[in-house]
Amino acid sequence: MDYFRLRGIGVSPGIAIGEALLTERVIFTERKESISSNQVLTELNRLKKAIERTRVQLTRLKNQTRKKVGEEYSFIFEAHLLILEGESLHQSFEEIIKKEKYKAEWAISRVHDKYQKIFESITDEYFKQRKSDITDVLTRIYKNLETTDQKKIEEERERILVGHELLPSEAALRLSRGNVLAVATDMGGKTSHTAILARSLNVPAVVGLRNISQRVKNGDYIVVDGTDGEVIVNPPMAIRKEFFSKRRKYDDYRKELRKTAKLKSATLDGVRFFLLANIELPEEVKPAISLGAEGVGLFRSEFIYLQSTTLPTEEEHYSIYSRIAKEAYPSPVYIRTVDLGGEKELPQLKIEKEPNPALGLRAIRFSLRDRDVFKVQLKAILRASSQKNVRILIPMITEIEEIAEVKILFREVKEELRKKRFQFDEDLPLGVMIEVPAAAAITDLLVKEVDYLSIGTNDLIQYYLAVDRSNEFVSYLYKPLHPSILRLIKFIIETAQREGKEIAVCGEMAADPLAAIVLLGFGLKNFSMNPIFIPRIKKALRSVEYKTVKKVVQKVMKLKTAQEIEECIIEEILVKHPNAFLRAQVI
Numbered sequence: 001m002d003y004f005r006l007r008g009i010g011v012s013p014g015i016a017i018g019e020a021l022l023t024e025r026v027i028f029t030e031r032k033e034s035i036s037s038n039q040v041l042t043e044l045n046r047l048k049k050a051i052e053r054t055r056v057q058l059t060r061l062k063n064q065t066r067k068k069v070g071e072e073y074s075f076i077f078e079a080h081l082l083i084l085e086g087e088s089l090h091q092s093f094e095e096i097i098k099k100e101k102y103k104a105e106w107a108i109s110r111v112h113d114k115y116q117k118i119f120e121s122i123t124d125e126y127f128k129q130r131k132s133d134i135t136d137v138l139t140r141i142y143k144n145l146e147t148t149d150q151k152k153i154e155e156e157r158e159r160i161l162v163g164h165e166l167l168p169s170e171a172a173l174r175l176s177r178g179n180v181l182a183v184a185t186d187m188g189g190k191t192s193h194t195a196i197l198a199r200s201l202n203v204p205a206v207v208g209l210r211n212i213s214q215r216v217k218n219g220d221y222i223v224v225d226g227t228d229g230e231v232i233v234n235p236p237m238a239i240r241k242e243f244f245s246k247r248r249k250y251d252d253y254r255k256e257l258r259k260t261a262k263l264k265s266a267t268l269d270g271v272r273f274f275l276l277a278n279i280e281l282p283e284e285v286k287p288a289i290s291l292g293a294e295g296v297g298l299f300r301s302e303f304i305y306l307q308s309t310t311l312p313t314e315e316e317h318y319s320i321y322s323r324i325a326k327e328a329y330p331s332p333v334y335i336r337t338v339d340l341g342g343e344k345e346l347p348q349l350k351i352e353k354e355p356n357p358a359l360g361l362r363a364i365r366f367s368l369r370d371r372d373v374f375k376v377q378l379k380a381i382l383r384a385s386s387q388k389n390v391r392i393l394i395p396m397i398t399e400i401e402e403i404a405e406v407k408i409l410f411r412e413v414k415e416e417l418r419k420k421r422f423q424f425d426e427d428l429p430l431g432v433m434i435e436v437p438a439a440a441a442i443t444d445l446l447v448k449e450v451d452y453l454s455i456g457t458n459d460l461i462q463y464y465l466a467v468d469r470s471n472e473f474v475s476y477l478y479k480p481l482h483p484s485i486l487r488l489i490k491f492i493i494e495t496a497q498r499e500g501k502e503i504a505v506c507g508e509m510a511a512d513p514l515a516a517i518v519l520l521g522f523g524l525k526n527f528s529m530n531p532i533f534i535p536r537i538k539k540a541l542r543s544v545e546y547k548t549v550k551k552v553v554q555k556v557m558k559l560k561t562a563q564e565i566e567e568c569i570i571e572e573i574l575v576k577h578p579n580a581f582l583r584a585q586v587i
Ligand code: PEP
Pocket: 298, 300, 339, 435, 455, 456, 457, 458, 459, 460, 506, 507, 508
Protein backbone atom coordinates (compact mmCIF):
# COMPACT_ATOMS: atom_id res chain seq x y z
CA MET A 1 0.00 0.00 0.00
CA ASP A 2 1.25 3.47 -0.90
CA TYR A 3 2.73 5.53 1.92
CA PHE A 4 2.39 9.31 1.67
CA ARG A 5 1.82 12.39 3.83
CA LEU A 6 -0.58 15.29 3.24
CA ARG A 7 -0.57 18.74 4.80
CA GLY A 8 -3.78 20.56 5.63
CA ILE A 9 -5.21 22.81 8.32
CA GLY A 10 -5.46 21.31 11.79
CA VAL A 11 -8.84 22.50 13.06
CA SER A 12 -9.29 20.20 16.02
CA PRO A 13 -6.21 19.07 17.94
CA GLY A 14 -5.28 15.51 18.87
CA ILE A 15 -4.07 12.39 17.14
CA ALA A 16 -6.10 9.46 15.82
CA ILE A 17 -4.85 6.29 14.19
CA GLY A 18 -7.11 3.88 12.34
CA GLU A 19 -8.86 2.72 9.18
CA ALA A 20 -10.27 5.18 6.63
CA LEU A 21 -13.96 5.29 5.75
CA LEU A 22 -14.82 7.37 2.69
CA THR A 23 -18.02 9.36 2.82
CA GLU A 24 -20.18 9.48 -0.27
CA ARG A 25 -20.56 12.77 -2.07
CA VAL A 26 -23.67 13.95 -3.85
CA ILE A 27 -22.98 15.67 -7.15
CA PHE A 28 -25.72 17.98 -8.33
CA THR A 29 -26.82 17.31 -11.86
CA GLU A 30 -25.43 19.15 -14.85
CA ARG A 31 -28.32 17.94 -17.01
CA LYS A 32 -30.70 20.74 -17.84
CA GLU A 33 -33.84 18.60 -18.32
CA SER A 34 -36.84 20.60 -19.44
CA ILE A 35 -40.49 19.75 -18.82
CA SER A 36 -43.76 20.56 -20.57
CA SER A 37 -46.38 22.93 -19.09
CA ASN A 38 -48.57 20.09 -17.88
CA GLN A 39 -45.65 18.52 -15.97
CA VAL A 40 -45.04 21.67 -13.93
CA LEU A 41 -47.52 20.76 -11.20
CA THR A 42 -46.14 17.22 -10.83
CA GLU A 43 -42.61 18.58 -10.59
CA LEU A 44 -43.61 21.19 -8.01
CA ASN A 45 -45.31 18.45 -5.99
CA ARG A 46 -42.22 16.26 -6.14
CA LEU A 47 -40.17 19.12 -4.80
CA LYS A 48 -42.75 19.94 -2.13
CA LYS A 49 -42.67 16.34 -0.89
CA ALA A 50 -38.87 16.32 -0.88
CA ILE A 51 -38.86 19.52 1.18
CA GLU A 52 -41.40 18.03 3.57
CA ARG A 53 -39.31 14.86 3.98
CA THR A 54 -36.28 17.06 4.60
CA ARG A 55 -38.14 18.99 7.28
CA VAL A 56 -39.14 15.78 9.04
CA GLN A 57 -35.56 14.45 8.90
CA LEU A 58 -34.02 17.69 10.15
CA THR A 59 -36.45 17.89 13.06
CA ARG A 60 -35.70 14.28 13.95
CA LEU A 61 -31.94 14.94 13.70
CA LYS A 62 -32.30 18.03 15.85
CA ASN A 63 -34.04 16.05 18.59
CA GLN A 64 -31.64 13.12 18.33
CA THR A 65 -28.58 15.37 18.53
CA ARG A 66 -30.03 17.24 21.46
CA LYS A 67 -30.54 13.97 23.32
CA LYS A 68 -27.27 12.34 22.39
CA VAL A 69 -24.77 15.21 22.36
CA GLY A 70 -26.56 18.07 24.04
CA GLU A 71 -28.65 21.12 23.34
CA GLU A 72 -25.65 23.17 22.24
CA TYR A 73 -25.08 21.07 19.11
CA SER A 74 -28.63 20.80 17.87
CA PHE A 75 -28.26 24.42 16.68
CA ILE A 76 -26.84 23.11 13.41
CA PHE A 77 -30.21 21.60 12.55
CA GLU A 78 -32.05 24.64 13.78
CA ALA A 79 -29.97 26.70 11.36
CA HIS A 80 -30.76 24.17 8.61
CA LEU A 81 -34.47 24.36 9.30
CA LEU A 82 -34.22 28.15 9.00
CA ILE A 83 -32.48 27.79 5.64
CA LEU A 84 -35.15 25.32 4.56
CA GLU A 85 -37.91 27.81 5.44
CA GLY A 86 -36.17 30.64 3.56
CA GLU A 87 -38.63 32.30 1.23
CA SER A 88 -36.11 33.32 -1.38
CA LEU A 89 -34.99 29.69 -1.66
CA HIS A 90 -38.54 28.57 -2.46
CA GLN A 91 -39.07 31.44 -4.87
CA SER A 92 -35.88 30.55 -6.75
CA PHE A 93 -36.95 26.91 -7.07
CA GLU A 94 -40.40 27.82 -8.27
CA GLU A 95 -39.12 30.28 -10.79
CA ILE A 96 -36.93 27.67 -12.45
CA ILE A 97 -39.63 24.99 -12.46
CA LYS A 98 -42.66 27.16 -13.25
CA LYS A 99 -41.31 29.90 -15.47
CA GLU A 100 -38.24 28.33 -17.04
CA LYS A 101 -39.82 24.83 -17.04
CA TYR A 102 -37.01 22.63 -15.81
CA LYS A 103 -36.93 19.55 -13.57
CA ALA A 104 -36.55 19.92 -9.81
CA GLU A 105 -33.04 18.42 -9.92
CA TRP A 106 -31.88 21.19 -12.22
CA ALA A 107 -33.64 23.82 -10.08
CA ILE A 108 -31.74 22.65 -6.98
CA SER A 109 -28.49 22.49 -8.88
CA ARG A 110 -28.91 26.06 -10.18
CA VAL A 111 -29.94 27.48 -6.81
CA HIS A 112 -26.95 25.73 -5.25
CA ASP A 113 -24.59 27.37 -7.76
CA LYS A 114 -26.14 30.76 -7.10
CA TYR A 115 -25.67 30.54 -3.32
CA GLN A 116 -22.16 29.15 -3.62
CA LYS A 117 -21.19 32.15 -5.73
CA ILE A 118 -22.68 34.59 -3.22
CA PHE A 119 -20.82 32.95 -0.35
CA GLU A 120 -17.60 32.63 -2.34
CA SER A 121 -17.52 36.39 -2.78
CA ILE A 122 -17.46 36.92 0.98
CA THR A 123 -13.92 37.37 2.20
CA ASP A 124 -14.62 36.84 5.87
CA GLU A 125 -13.69 33.24 6.59
CA TYR A 126 -16.38 32.63 9.18
CA PHE A 127 -19.22 33.67 6.89
CA LYS A 128 -17.71 31.96 3.91
CA GLN A 129 -17.77 28.68 5.76
CA ARG A 130 -21.55 28.89 6.15
CA LYS A 131 -21.89 27.96 2.48
CA SER A 132 -21.49 24.33 3.45
CA ASP A 133 -24.71 24.63 5.47
CA ILE A 134 -26.56 25.62 2.29
CA THR A 135 -24.98 22.71 0.41
CA ASP A 136 -26.01 20.44 3.25
CA VAL A 137 -29.70 21.42 3.12
CA LEU A 138 -29.86 21.37 -0.68
CA THR A 139 -28.16 17.95 -0.77
CA ARG A 140 -30.81 16.62 1.56
CA ILE A 141 -33.67 17.97 -0.56
CA TYR A 142 -31.95 16.63 -3.68
CA LYS A 143 -31.63 13.14 -2.23
CA ASN A 144 -35.22 13.27 -1.02
CA LEU A 145 -36.50 13.74 -4.57
CA GLU A 146 -35.98 9.98 -4.78
CA THR A 147 -38.22 8.20 -2.30
CA THR A 148 -36.24 4.98 -2.49
CA ASP A 149 -33.16 6.53 -0.98
CA GLN A 150 -32.80 4.72 2.31
CA LYS A 151 -29.49 5.33 4.03
CA LYS A 152 -27.51 2.27 4.97
CA ILE A 153 -27.07 1.83 8.67
CA GLU A 154 -23.55 2.89 9.47
CA GLU A 155 -21.19 0.19 10.64
CA GLU A 156 -20.42 0.45 14.30
CA ARG A 157 -16.67 0.01 13.90
CA GLU A 158 -14.50 2.99 14.81
CA ARG A 159 -13.05 4.62 11.69
CA ILE A 160 -11.54 7.82 10.39
CA LEU A 161 -13.94 9.71 8.15
CA VAL A 162 -12.39 10.89 4.89
CA GLY A 163 -14.37 12.97 2.45
CA HIS A 164 -14.42 15.84 0.02
CA GLU A 165 -16.33 17.95 2.50
CA LEU A 166 -18.09 16.72 5.59
CA LEU A 167 -21.35 18.59 5.66
CA PRO A 168 -22.36 19.94 9.07
CA SER A 169 -25.45 17.76 9.53
CA GLU A 170 -23.51 14.69 8.51
CA ALA A 171 -20.78 15.66 10.95
CA ALA A 172 -23.26 16.15 13.78
CA LEU A 173 -24.90 12.83 13.09
CA ARG A 174 -21.75 10.78 12.61
CA LEU A 175 -19.65 12.42 15.32
CA SER A 176 -22.46 12.05 17.83
CA ARG A 177 -22.49 8.27 17.32
CA GLY A 178 -19.08 8.18 18.97
CA ASN A 179 -17.50 5.84 16.41
CA VAL A 180 -15.59 8.48 14.47
CA LEU A 181 -11.93 8.59 15.46
CA ALA A 182 -11.06 11.63 13.34
CA VAL A 183 -12.04 13.62 10.30
CA ALA A 184 -9.95 14.45 7.21
CA THR A 185 -11.40 16.42 4.31
CA ASP A 186 -10.39 18.09 1.04
CA MET A 187 -12.26 21.29 1.85
CA GLY A 188 -13.05 23.35 4.93
CA GLY A 189 -11.68 25.99 7.24
CA LYS A 190 -11.14 26.66 10.93
CA THR A 191 -14.53 28.20 11.48
CA SER A 192 -16.73 25.75 9.58
CA HIS A 193 -19.50 24.18 11.67
CA THR A 194 -17.83 20.82 11.22
CA ALA A 195 -14.59 22.19 12.69
CA ILE A 196 -16.42 23.81 15.61
CA LEU A 197 -18.23 20.58 16.32
CA ALA A 198 -15.11 18.42 16.05
CA ARG A 199 -13.29 20.71 18.50
CA SER A 200 -16.16 20.64 20.94
CA LEU A 201 -16.45 16.86 20.79
CA ASN A 202 -12.69 16.31 20.94
CA VAL A 203 -12.48 14.60 17.59
CA PRO A 204 -9.15 15.38 15.85
CA ALA A 205 -9.71 16.96 12.45
CA VAL A 206 -7.62 18.15 9.51
CA VAL A 207 -9.33 20.00 6.66
CA GLY A 208 -8.16 21.68 3.46
CA LEU A 209 -6.24 18.59 2.34
CA ARG A 210 -7.21 19.31 -1.27
CA ASN A 211 -7.44 15.80 -2.74
CA ILE A 212 -7.36 13.30 0.12
CA SER A 213 -10.78 11.96 -0.88
CA GLN A 214 -9.32 10.90 -4.23
CA ARG A 215 -6.05 9.51 -2.90
CA VAL A 216 -7.31 7.45 0.04
CA LYS A 217 -9.28 4.19 -0.29
CA ASN A 218 -11.65 2.57 2.19
CA GLY A 219 -9.61 0.56 4.65
CA ASP A 220 -6.32 2.47 4.23
CA TYR A 221 -4.49 2.78 7.53
CA ILE A 222 -4.14 6.45 8.37
CA VAL A 223 -2.90 8.81 11.06
CA VAL A 224 -4.66 12.14 11.54
CA ASP A 225 -2.62 14.70 13.43
CA GLY A 226 -5.09 17.49 14.16
CA THR A 227 -2.51 19.37 16.20
CA ASP A 228 0.00 19.81 13.38
CA GLY A 229 -2.49 19.59 10.49
CA GLU A 230 -1.06 16.49 8.87
CA VAL A 231 -2.44 13.19 7.58
CA ILE A 232 -0.16 10.20 7.08
CA VAL A 233 -1.46 7.42 4.86
CA ASN A 234 -0.26 3.83 5.27
CA PRO A 235 2.79 4.73 7.37
CA PRO A 236 5.54 2.14 7.99
CA MET A 237 5.77 0.65 11.48
CA ALA A 238 8.47 3.05 12.75
CA ILE A 239 6.29 6.05 11.95
CA ARG A 240 3.20 4.43 13.46
CA LYS A 241 5.11 3.95 16.70
CA GLU A 242 6.18 7.57 16.69
CA PHE A 243 2.54 8.61 16.49
CA PHE A 244 1.37 6.15 19.15
CA SER A 245 3.77 7.83 21.52
CA LYS A 246 2.75 11.33 20.37
CA ARG A 247 -0.90 10.39 20.96
CA ARG A 248 -0.15 9.17 24.49
CA LYS A 249 1.67 12.39 25.31
CA TYR A 250 -1.11 14.50 23.89
CA ASP A 251 -3.81 12.61 25.80
CA ASP A 252 -1.90 13.04 29.07
CA TYR A 253 -1.37 16.69 28.33
CA ARG A 254 -5.07 17.22 27.66
CA LYS A 255 -6.13 15.42 30.83
CA GLU A 256 -3.71 17.55 32.79
CA LEU A 257 -5.04 20.75 31.22
CA ARG A 258 -8.69 19.86 31.76
CA LYS A 259 -8.03 19.48 35.45
CA THR A 260 -7.24 23.19 35.53
CA ALA A 261 -10.84 24.18 34.67
CA LYS A 262 -11.93 24.11 38.30
CA LEU A 263 -8.74 25.61 39.72
CA LYS A 264 -8.52 29.21 40.76
CA SER A 265 -7.04 31.64 38.26
CA ALA A 266 -4.21 33.04 40.34
CA THR A 267 -0.43 33.18 40.03
CA LEU A 268 1.86 31.35 42.48
CA ASP A 269 2.02 34.50 44.60
CA GLY A 270 -1.77 34.86 44.63
CA VAL A 271 -2.38 37.51 41.97
CA ARG A 272 -5.85 36.92 40.54
CA PHE A 273 -6.43 36.97 36.77
CA PHE A 274 -9.55 36.32 34.68
CA LEU A 275 -9.88 34.18 31.57
CA LEU A 276 -12.86 34.84 29.36
CA ALA A 277 -14.08 33.39 26.08
CA ASN A 278 -14.25 34.86 22.56
CA ILE A 279 -17.30 33.31 20.91
CA GLU A 280 -19.24 33.57 17.69
CA LEU A 281 -22.25 31.42 18.51
CA PRO A 282 -24.53 31.31 21.56
CA GLU A 283 -24.01 27.55 21.67
CA GLU A 284 -20.39 28.08 22.62
CA VAL A 285 -21.16 29.56 26.04
CA LYS A 286 -21.66 26.32 27.97
CA PRO A 287 -18.63 24.47 26.56
CA ALA A 288 -16.53 27.60 27.24
CA ILE A 289 -17.62 27.67 30.87
CA SER A 290 -16.77 23.99 31.20
CA LEU A 291 -13.25 24.83 30.01
CA GLY A 292 -12.93 27.40 32.79
CA ALA A 293 -14.14 30.62 31.15
CA GLU A 294 -15.30 33.22 33.67
CA GLY A 295 -17.54 34.97 31.20
CA VAL A 296 -17.68 35.96 27.54
CA GLY A 297 -15.03 38.59 26.85
CA LEU A 298 -16.01 39.03 23.22
CA PHE A 299 -19.14 37.99 21.39
CA ARG A 300 -18.55 38.64 17.70
CA SER A 301 -22.12 39.57 16.81
CA GLU A 302 -21.51 39.49 13.05
CA PHE A 303 -22.69 35.90 12.74
CA ILE A 304 -26.29 36.92 13.43
CA TYR A 305 -26.42 38.54 10.01
CA LEU A 306 -25.99 35.16 8.44
CA GLN A 307 -29.08 33.61 9.93
CA SER A 308 -31.31 35.12 7.30
CA THR A 309 -31.08 36.60 3.87
CA THR A 310 -32.63 39.82 5.13
CA LEU A 311 -31.39 42.06 7.93
CA PRO A 312 -31.97 40.52 11.37
CA THR A 313 -34.82 41.98 13.36
CA GLU A 314 -34.59 43.37 16.89
CA GLU A 315 -36.26 40.18 18.15
CA GLU A 316 -33.70 37.99 16.40
CA HIS A 317 -30.84 39.97 17.93
CA TYR A 318 -32.55 39.96 21.31
CA SER A 319 -33.17 36.23 21.46
CA ILE A 320 -29.47 35.56 20.85
CA TYR A 321 -28.12 38.14 23.31
CA SER A 322 -30.54 37.17 26.05
CA ARG A 323 -29.67 33.51 25.60
CA ILE A 324 -25.94 34.26 25.96
CA ALA A 325 -26.55 36.52 28.94
CA LYS A 326 -28.68 33.88 30.64
CA GLU A 327 -26.28 31.03 30.02
CA ALA A 328 -23.28 33.00 31.23
CA TYR A 329 -25.07 34.56 34.23
CA PRO A 330 -23.80 35.80 36.68
CA SER A 331 -20.56 36.10 34.67
CA PRO A 332 -20.21 39.10 32.38
CA VAL A 333 -20.87 39.06 28.64
CA TYR A 334 -19.23 41.66 26.40
CA ILE A 335 -21.26 42.01 23.22
CA ARG A 336 -19.33 43.64 20.45
CA THR A 337 -21.50 45.65 18.09
CA VAL A 338 -21.22 44.41 14.56
CA ASP A 339 -17.84 44.46 12.87
CA LEU A 340 -19.08 44.29 9.29
CA GLY A 341 -18.18 46.29 6.26
CA GLY A 342 -14.68 46.42 4.88
CA GLU A 343 -13.80 42.89 3.93
CA LYS A 344 -16.62 41.32 5.95
CA GLU A 345 -19.07 41.93 3.18
CA LEU A 346 -22.61 40.57 3.18
CA PRO A 347 -25.06 40.82 0.30
CA GLN A 348 -27.96 42.12 2.40
CA LEU A 349 -25.90 45.09 3.60
CA LYS A 350 -25.49 47.35 0.67
CA ILE A 351 -21.82 48.13 1.02
CA GLU A 352 -19.93 49.36 -2.00
CA LYS A 353 -16.75 47.57 -3.04
CA GLU A 354 -13.80 49.47 -1.64
CA PRO A 355 -10.26 49.66 -2.97
CA ASN A 356 -8.75 49.24 0.49
CA PRO A 357 -11.32 47.49 2.68
CA ALA A 358 -9.19 47.14 5.83
CA LEU A 359 -8.96 50.93 5.89
CA GLY A 360 -12.51 51.46 4.78
CA LEU A 361 -16.06 51.63 6.00
CA ARG A 362 -15.84 48.96 8.66
CA ALA A 363 -17.26 48.23 12.12
CA ILE A 364 -18.33 51.41 13.97
CA ARG A 365 -17.73 53.48 10.83
CA PHE A 366 -20.33 51.39 9.05
CA SER A 367 -22.69 51.40 12.07
CA LEU A 368 -22.57 55.19 12.26
CA ARG A 369 -23.43 55.42 8.59
CA ASP A 370 -26.41 53.03 8.80
CA ARG A 371 -27.74 54.31 12.10
CA ASP A 372 -31.10 52.61 11.90
CA VAL A 373 -29.45 49.22 11.56
CA PHE A 374 -27.16 50.12 14.48
CA LYS A 375 -30.06 51.23 16.68
CA VAL A 376 -31.81 47.90 16.19
CA GLN A 377 -28.74 46.17 17.58
CA LEU A 378 -28.30 48.62 20.48
CA LYS A 379 -31.95 48.18 21.50
CA ALA A 380 -31.64 44.41 21.52
CA ILE A 381 -28.44 44.52 23.59
CA LEU A 382 -30.08 46.83 26.11
CA ARG A 383 -33.15 44.62 26.36
CA ALA A 384 -30.92 41.62 27.12
CA SER A 385 -29.22 43.51 29.96
CA SER A 386 -31.92 43.36 32.63
CA GLN A 387 -29.86 40.90 34.73
CA LYS A 388 -26.99 43.40 34.67
CA ASN A 389 -24.33 41.07 33.30
CA VAL A 390 -24.27 42.52 29.77
CA ARG A 391 -21.63 45.00 28.59
CA ILE A 392 -21.12 46.61 25.24
CA LEU A 393 -17.96 46.88 23.15
CA ILE A 394 -17.56 49.20 20.17
CA PRO A 395 -15.06 48.00 17.55
CA MET A 396 -12.54 50.02 15.52
CA ILE A 397 -12.84 53.35 17.34
CA THR A 398 -10.51 55.95 15.82
CA GLU A 399 -11.51 59.22 17.48
CA ILE A 400 -13.42 60.64 20.44
CA GLU A 401 -16.20 62.02 18.23
CA GLU A 402 -17.29 58.48 17.40
CA ILE A 403 -17.80 57.71 21.08
CA ALA A 404 -19.81 60.91 21.47
CA GLU A 405 -22.05 59.86 18.59
CA VAL A 406 -22.54 56.38 20.00
CA LYS A 407 -23.57 57.94 23.31
CA ILE A 408 -26.19 60.12 21.60
CA LEU A 409 -27.66 57.07 19.86
CA PHE A 410 -27.51 55.15 23.11
CA ARG A 411 -29.56 57.85 24.86
CA GLU A 412 -32.12 57.91 22.06
CA VAL A 413 -32.51 54.16 22.13
CA LYS A 414 -32.89 54.06 25.91
CA GLU A 415 -35.61 56.67 25.67
CA GLU A 416 -37.47 54.60 23.08
CA LEU A 417 -37.24 51.51 25.27
CA ARG A 418 -38.45 53.38 28.34
CA LYS A 419 -41.48 54.56 26.37
CA LYS A 420 -42.22 50.98 25.42
CA ARG A 421 -41.73 49.95 29.07
CA PHE A 422 -38.93 47.52 28.43
CA GLN A 423 -36.73 46.54 31.37
CA PHE A 424 -33.01 47.12 30.91
CA ASP A 425 -29.85 47.99 32.80
CA GLU A 426 -29.99 51.79 33.02
CA ASP A 427 -26.25 51.87 33.77
CA LEU A 428 -25.21 49.42 31.08
CA PRO A 429 -21.46 50.00 30.84
CA LEU A 430 -19.94 51.11 27.56
CA GLY A 431 -16.44 50.22 26.43
CA VAL A 432 -14.42 50.43 23.26
CA MET A 433 -11.91 48.25 21.50
CA ILE A 434 -8.46 49.60 20.91
CA GLU A 435 -7.60 48.32 17.46
CA VAL A 436 -6.51 51.44 15.59
CA PRO A 437 -3.07 52.93 16.41
CA ALA A 438 -4.58 56.42 16.59
CA ALA A 439 -6.92 55.27 19.35
CA ALA A 440 -4.01 53.63 21.16
CA ALA A 441 -2.05 56.88 21.05
CA ILE A 442 -4.89 58.80 22.72
CA THR A 443 -5.73 56.12 25.28
CA ASP A 444 -5.43 58.74 28.04
CA LEU A 445 -8.19 60.80 26.41
CA LEU A 446 -10.38 57.94 25.24
CA VAL A 447 -10.41 56.09 28.51
CA LYS A 448 -12.03 59.04 30.30
CA GLU A 449 -15.03 58.73 27.98
CA VAL A 450 -15.80 55.05 28.63
CA ASP A 451 -16.11 52.43 31.36
CA TYR A 452 -13.44 50.03 30.08
CA LEU A 453 -11.16 49.17 27.17
CA SER A 454 -10.44 45.95 25.34
CA ILE A 455 -7.35 45.68 23.16
CA GLY A 456 -8.05 43.89 19.88
CA THR A 457 -4.48 42.88 19.15
CA ASN A 458 -5.36 41.08 15.91
CA ASP A 459 -6.18 44.38 14.25
CA LEU A 460 -3.95 46.61 16.34
CA ILE A 461 -0.87 44.61 15.30
CA GLN A 462 -1.88 44.60 11.63
CA TYR A 463 -2.37 48.37 11.58
CA TYR A 464 0.64 49.23 13.75
CA LEU A 465 3.09 47.03 11.86
CA ALA A 466 1.38 47.61 8.49
CA VAL A 467 1.08 43.86 8.00
CA ASP A 468 -2.16 42.39 6.64
CA ARG A 469 -3.28 39.85 9.27
CA SER A 470 -4.42 37.35 6.65
CA ASN A 471 -1.73 37.70 4.00
CA GLU A 472 0.62 34.74 4.10
CA PHE A 473 3.33 36.61 2.12
CA VAL A 474 3.92 39.04 4.96
CA SER A 475 2.99 36.81 7.87
CA TYR A 476 6.68 36.53 8.84
CA LEU A 477 6.44 40.18 9.90
CA TYR A 478 3.34 39.73 12.05
CA LYS A 479 5.02 39.64 15.47
CA PRO A 480 3.04 40.25 18.65
CA LEU A 481 6.34 40.40 20.55
CA HIS A 482 7.78 43.14 18.33
CA PRO A 483 9.24 45.75 20.72
CA SER A 484 6.97 48.43 19.21
CA ILE A 485 3.86 46.38 19.98
CA LEU A 486 4.97 45.69 23.53
CA ARG A 487 5.66 49.39 24.15
CA LEU A 488 2.27 50.32 22.77
CA ILE A 489 0.35 47.71 24.75
CA LYS A 490 2.23 48.56 27.95
CA PHE A 491 1.25 52.19 27.47
CA ILE A 492 -2.44 51.32 26.92
CA ILE A 493 -2.63 49.00 29.94
CA GLU A 494 -0.84 51.37 32.30
CA THR A 495 -2.85 54.37 31.13
CA ALA A 496 -6.18 52.60 31.64
CA GLN A 497 -5.12 51.41 35.06
CA ARG A 498 -3.98 54.89 36.10
CA GLU A 499 -7.52 56.05 35.36
CA GLY A 500 -8.90 53.17 37.40
CA LYS A 501 -10.59 51.61 34.35
CA GLU A 502 -10.86 47.94 33.53
CA ILE A 503 -8.69 46.76 30.63
CA ALA A 504 -8.66 43.46 28.72
CA VAL A 505 -6.86 41.92 25.76
CA CYS A 506 -9.16 39.99 23.43
CA GLY A 507 -6.95 39.29 20.41
CA GLU A 508 -5.15 36.00 19.70
CA MET A 509 -2.12 37.33 21.55
CA ALA A 510 -3.86 36.57 24.86
CA ALA A 511 -4.00 32.89 23.88
CA ASP A 512 -0.25 32.53 23.40
CA PRO A 513 1.43 31.46 26.65
CA LEU A 514 4.58 33.54 26.09
CA ALA A 515 2.69 36.68 25.15
CA ALA A 516 0.18 36.15 27.98
CA ILE A 517 3.05 36.09 30.47
CA VAL A 518 4.32 39.41 29.11
CA LEU A 519 0.81 40.89 29.32
CA LEU A 520 0.55 39.71 32.91
CA GLY A 521 3.88 41.44 33.56
CA PHE A 522 2.33 44.69 32.28
CA GLY A 523 -0.34 44.29 34.95
CA LEU A 524 -3.11 42.85 32.73
CA LYS A 525 -5.76 40.84 34.59
CA ASN A 526 -8.39 40.16 31.90
CA PHE A 527 -7.57 37.84 29.03
CA SER A 528 -10.19 36.83 26.47
CA MET A 529 -9.56 34.09 23.92
CA ASN A 530 -10.91 31.17 21.90
CA PRO A 531 -12.17 28.88 24.70
CA ILE A 532 -10.01 25.91 23.68
CA PHE A 533 -6.93 27.87 24.72
CA ILE A 534 -8.20 28.77 28.19
CA PRO A 535 -6.75 25.68 29.96
CA ARG A 536 -3.26 26.20 28.59
CA ILE A 537 -3.18 29.89 29.50
CA LYS A 538 -4.49 29.10 32.95
CA LYS A 539 -1.79 26.50 33.37
CA ALA A 540 0.90 28.95 32.18
CA LEU A 541 -0.19 31.84 34.39
CA ARG A 542 -0.78 29.63 37.43
CA SER A 543 2.77 28.33 37.20
CA VAL A 544 4.49 31.70 37.47
CA GLU A 545 5.07 34.28 40.15
CA TYR A 546 3.78 37.73 39.31
CA LYS A 547 6.80 39.24 41.06
CA THR A 548 9.23 37.34 38.82
CA VAL A 549 7.26 38.03 35.66
CA LYS A 550 7.29 41.77 36.39
CA LYS A 551 11.07 41.73 36.63
CA VAL A 552 11.47 39.66 33.47
CA VAL A 553 9.22 42.03 31.59
CA GLN A 554 11.30 45.03 32.67
CA LYS A 555 14.33 43.30 31.21
CA VAL A 556 12.44 42.36 28.05
CA MET A 557 11.54 45.99 27.39
CA LYS A 558 15.22 46.83 26.87
CA LEU A 559 15.65 44.25 24.09
CA LYS A 560 15.73 45.07 20.41
CA THR A 561 13.99 42.24 18.57
CA ALA A 562 11.01 39.92 18.93
CA GLN A 563 13.37 36.96 18.79
CA GLU A 564 15.55 38.23 21.64
CA ILE A 565 12.41 38.92 23.64
CA GLU A 566 11.05 35.44 23.08
CA GLU A 567 14.33 33.79 24.06
CA CYS A 568 14.67 35.95 27.13
CA ILE A 569 11.16 35.06 28.41
CA ILE A 570 11.70 31.35 27.83
CA GLU A 571 15.08 31.35 29.60
CA GLU A 572 14.18 33.57 32.51
CA ILE A 573 10.77 32.06 33.21
CA LEU A 574 11.81 28.46 32.86
CA VAL A 575 14.76 28.94 35.21
CA LYS A 576 12.47 30.06 38.00
CA HIS A 577 9.36 28.14 37.04
CA PRO A 578 10.20 24.89 35.28
CA ASN A 579 6.51 23.92 35.26
CA ALA A 580 5.44 26.92 33.22
CA PHE A 581 3.87 25.75 30.00
CA LEU A 582 5.52 27.70 27.26
CA ARG A 583 5.48 27.44 23.50
CA ALA A 584 6.93 23.95 23.26
CA GLN A 585 3.88 22.42 24.92
CA VAL A 586 1.23 24.35 23.09
CA ILE A 587 -1.67 22.15 21.91
C1 PEP B 1 -9.03 41.84 17.27
O1 PEP B 1 -8.92 42.59 16.30
O2 PEP B 1 -8.06 41.53 18.02
C2 PEP B 1 -10.33 41.23 17.62
C3 PEP B 1 -10.49 40.54 18.72
O3 PEP B 1 -11.34 41.38 16.71
P1 PEP B 1 -11.49 40.49 15.38
O4 PEP B 1 -10.46 39.39 15.45
O5 PEP B 1 -12.88 40.00 15.37
O6 PEP B 1 -11.19 41.51 14.32
